[in-house]
Amino acid sequence: xxxxxxxxxxxxxxxxxxxxxxxRVSGRVRHWPEQAAEPQILGFAGYKVGMTHVIxxxxxxxxxxxxxxxxxxVTIVDTPPMLVASIRGYGQNGGGFRVLSETWMDKLxxxxxxxxxxxxxxxxxxxxxxxxxxxxxxxxxxxxxxxxPKQAGIGKKKPEVIECGIYGxxxxxxxxxxxxLLGKEIRVRDIFQPGQFLDVIAVxxxxxxxxxxxxxxxxxxxxxxxxxxxAVGTLGPWHPSRIMYTVPRAGQMGLHQRTEYNKRLLRIxxxxxDITPSGGFPHxxxxxxxxxxxxxxxxxxxxxxxxxxxxxxxxxxxxxPPEIVYISTTAKK
Numbered sequence: 001x002x003x004x005x006x007x008x009x010x011x012x013x014x015x016x017x018x019x020x021x022x023x024r025v026s027g028r029v030r031h032w033p034e035q036a037a038e039p040q041i042l043g044f045a046g047y048k049v050g051m052t053h054v055i056x057x058x059x060x061x062x063x064x065x066x067x068x069x070x071x072x073x074v075t076i077v078d079t080p081p082m083l084v085a086s087i088r089g090y091g092q093n094g095g096g097f098r099v100l101s102e103t104w105m106d107k108l109x110x111x112x113x114x115x116x117x118x119x120x121x122x123x124x125x126x127x128x129x130x131x132x133x134x135x136x137x138x139x140x141x142x143x144x145x146x147x148x149p150k151q152a153g154i155g156k157k158k159p160e161v162i163e164c165g166i167y168g169x170x171x172x173x174x175x176x177x178x179x180x181l182l183g184k185e186i187r188v189r190d191i192f193q194p195g196q197f198l199d200v201i202a203v204x205x206x207x208x209x210x211x212x213x214x215x216x217x218x219x220x221x222x223x224x225x226x227x228x229x230x231a232v233g234t235l236g237p238w239h240p241s242r243i244m245y246t247v248p249r250a251g252q253m254g255l256h257q258r259t260e261y262n263k264r265l266l267r268i269x270x271x272x273x274d275i276t277p278s279g280g281f282p283h284x285x286x287x288x289x290x291x292x293x294x295x296x297x298x299x300x301x302x303x304x305x306x307x308x309x310x311x312x313x314x315x316x317x318x319x320x321p322p323e324i325v326y327i328s329t330t331a332k333k
Contacts, residue, residue, distance in 0.1 A: 011216040011217050011218050014246065016256060017245075019215075019251060020256075021206070021255045021256075025203045025305065026160050027257055027305065027307045028257065029043065029163075031312060032164075032165030032167065033167070033309070033310055033312035035310060035312075035314065037168060038173075038177075039167070039174045039176075039177035039178070040166065040168050040177075040191070041143060041186070042164055042165045042166065042191075042309060043145075043165065043191075043307065044079065044188050044307075045082065045160065045162055045305055045306065045308065046077040046078050046079035046080075046308065047152050047154060047284075047303055047304070048075065048077055048298060048304045048306050049076040049078050049287065049291065049302065050283070051073060051074065051075050052073075052328045052329070052330075053074065054071070054072055054074050054328070055324070056072060056266070056323060056324045056325065057323045057325065059320065059322045059323070072266075072295055074266060074296070075293075075297055076281070076287075077291060078153075078154075078287055078288075078290075079290045080148050080149075080151035080152045081187050081290070082145040082146060083105070083146040083185055084143055084178070084181045084182050084184060084185075085161065085183075086102055086103060086143065086182075087103050087131060087142075087144075087175070087178055088101075088141070088143070088144065088163070089101050089102065090138065090139060090142065091137050097140065100138055101127070102131065103127035103128045103131050103182070104122065104144075105182050106124040106183065107183070109159070111158060112159065112161075114157065114159070115158060115160075128182075131175075132175065135171050135172055135175060140165070141171060141175060141178065142163050142164060142166060143178055143181075144161055144163050144164075147305070152288065153286055153287075153288040154284065154285065154303050162307065188268060188308075189268050189290070191308075191310075192268065192292075192308070192310075193265075195264070195265065195317060195319075195322070196265055197262040197265070197311045197315055198262075198263055198308050198311055199262070199309040199311050199312060200294070200299070200306060200307070200308060201257065201258075201308075201309060202257070202258065202304060202305070202307065203256065203257050203300055203304065204254050204255060205254050206255035207255075208252070208254070209251065210252075211231075211250045212249065213230045215248065215251065218231075218232055221233060232247065232248055260296075262313060262315050264317070265293070265295075265321075266293040266295055267292070267293040267321065267324060268290065268291075269292075270289075271287055271289055271291075273291075276329070278329075283303070284302045293327075
């Protein structure tokens with residue numbers, strides 16, 4: 001081959017391994033931050049609607065456009081109210097966390113049977129008493145939230161059950177905070193405020209089985225190359241006499257879980273806000289409940305479940321959210 005005259009860094013990040021399809025498209029949160037001073041639920045979920053652009057007045061003091069109007073691409077997330085379905089207490093043992101006790105709401109929606117089997121004679125009071133008596137052994141409390149896709153207007157009945165952490169105060173303080181919420185609806189404005197940062201956990205679009213040129217952005221070989229053009233030039237050295245895992249290979253592309261940190265929440269709106277384009281959003285429809293405007297793009301296609309989390313990497317933000325002077329309502333097919 002000879003000496004290359006140009007820089008040739010490796011193609012494809014090694015940080016996202018293995019590149020295979022996720023087990024479920026609802027996403028998985030592996031860490032709950034410890035930032036809240038008072039007891040607080042640390043997560044929420046919504047459905048991705050699509051993207052548009054807004055014109056806002058930049059209020060970041062260190063920005064070169066401070067005080068001026070700038071255009072920003074934003075993502076719209078539909079966030080109908082969620083039901084606090086259960087409270088679960090975890091205890092520590094040699095192998096990690098284990099469930100000590102849990103209690104569910106008495107009257108669950110009928111569509112919960114699409115997710116998990118439910119007994120006819122469930123008594124929530126008995127399990128609540130058992131949970132309250134075992135608070136001394138519990139090291140972490142979490143809640144199970146139930147999505148309500150019927151209020152999102154996406155033509156879906158089966159809800160998602162997601163687990164969210166609670167932090168702030170003692171275990172008893174957290175239990176006293178979440179006990180009155182059991183069986184009730186919570187809204188996204190109860191957890192997040194406009195202007196703050198949040199973390200987004202979602203599953204990307206699925207691309208199927210792809211080759212190395214599209215999957216790893218490998219350069220094509222000259223057109224007179226032997227056997228293949230859209231392939232890597234070499235599979236590796238003679239020794240070790242095997243193909244190393246760092247060599248780009250064809251395989252699954254997309255449908256991977258990704259976490260994006262510190263996405264800024266620009267606005268929390270209601271269905272009365274006039275942002276829906278004529279005829280509804282492409283591949284989604286009309287907004288029927290609360291929604292979020294988040295700066296930048298988010299992983300996944302329309303209608304994909306987006307999990308929102310209190311930021312785990314603190315970052316200074318201005319006291320007030322930026323003023324939005326214009327929202328585009330032109331639908332792009």
